[in-house]
Amino acid sequence: MHERALVRDLEQLLEEGGLGGSFLVRDLDTGEELALGPDLPYPTASLAKVPLALATVERIHLGELDGARTVEVVPGRDSTPGPIGLAQFRHPVRLAVEDLLYLATALSDNTAAELLFESTPPELVADVLRRVGVHGITVRHGIAEVATTPLGALAPGDAHLALELAIGAPTEGHGHPVRQLDVTHASSGSARAYVDLLQEVWRPTVVAAPVAERVRGLLGANMLRQRLSPDFASDSALWSSKTGTVLNCRHEVGVVEHADGQTLAVAALTESRVPAVVQPGAEALMGRVARGLHDHLRAR
Numbered sequence: 277m278h279e280r281a282l283v284r285d286l287e288q289l290l291e292e293g294g295l296g297g298s299f300l301v302r303d304l305d306t307g308e309e310l311a312l313g314p315d316l317p318y319p320t321a322s323l324a325k326v327p328l329a330l331a332t333v334e335r336i337h338l339g340e341l342d343g344a345r346t347v348e349v350v351p352g353r354d355s356t357p358g359p360i361g362l363a364q365f366r367h368p369v370r371l372a373v374e375d376l377l378y379l380a381t382a383l384s385d386n387t388a389a390e391l392l393f394e395s396t397p398p399e400l401v402a403d404v405l406r407r408v409g410v411h412g413i414t415v416r417h418g419i420a421e422v423a424t425t426p427l428g429a430l431a432p433g434d435a436h437l438a439l440e441l442a443i444g445a446p447t448e449g450h451g452h453p454v455r456q457l458d459v460t461h462a463s464s465g466s467a468r469a470y471v472d473l474l475q476e477v478w479r480p481t482v483v484a485a486p487v488a489e490r491v492r493g494l495l496g497a498n499m500l501r502q503r504l505s506p507d508f509a510s511d512s513a514l515w516s517s518k519t520g521t522v523l524n525c526r527h528e529v530g531v532v533e534h535a536d537g538q539t540l541a542v543a544a545l546t547e548s549r550v551p552a553v554v555q556p557g558a559e560a561l562m563g564r565v566a567r568g569l570h571d572h573l574r575a576r
Contacts, residue, residue: 314543329377408482
């Protein structure tokens with residue numbers, strides 16, 4: 277199939293499925309890529325934990341931060357809302373910075389990420405992104421900002437009200453009355469920008485090799501595997517990734533390393549027009565579109 281026809285067909289699938297999206301797949305060695313709207317900015321939610329991880333690991337590597345330093349976490353006092361991880365603990369614990377790093381990336385633990393942001397605030401994360409030459413990703417705030425959307429203030433039966441607001445109120449300039457969805461206020465990025473970041477982690481030119489290796493390991497340990505993982509993980513392919521979710525936005529970025537040596541970065545940033553919290557069909561469609569781009573690029 278001709279690439280233009282493929283892109284049109286995939287765009288139609290997204291439209292029929294009630295999704296808008298920014299997708300990009302890139303061969304990390306040849307630079308060849310295939311995309312749908314790759315430069316559209318989206319609020320990135322937990323995808324911000326990837327540059328946070330890079331900045332934290334680099335600071336540990338440089339000796340600016342002690343990865344063995346422990347942090348006390350007291351439920352209620354130190355918890356950031358989230359469905360898993362430390363937010364669900366009932367008793368105080370002490371964890372090392374490096375263990376918080378694992379929880380923030382592999383489990384997308386919001387409390388762990390917020391505690392890491394206290395040591396490595398957004399401005400330091402932004403400095404690292406600039407230094408490694410990754411543009412188009414903004415990290416403007418911690419994770420607590422993402423975790424306090426209108427959805428959290430509503431009873432489960434009224435969740436559709438928050439989602440209807442999210443779907444119906446954006447401006448032409450990507451602004452939004454819900455601050456977590458306003459790309460001029462929230463942490464944001466595009467498929468291209470996140471693929472650029474993954475490129476530097478998997479094929480480092482500025483990032484120190486031990487730092488890149490550690491971040492690859494953290495992404496490889498990701499336990500949230502309901503979106504793109506079914507389409508990319510197999511006995512002959514290693515899938516390493518990070519998800520992000522806020523209201524009607526569902527994202528995943530990652531790298532698939534095939535047994536034959538070909539390595540491709542994949543980014544899928546989407547927003548749904550369906551006011552439902554649970555949408556397995558949307559997540560399956562994300563994988564189908566990303567896989568379609570991947571397979572065509574791999575067959576070139």
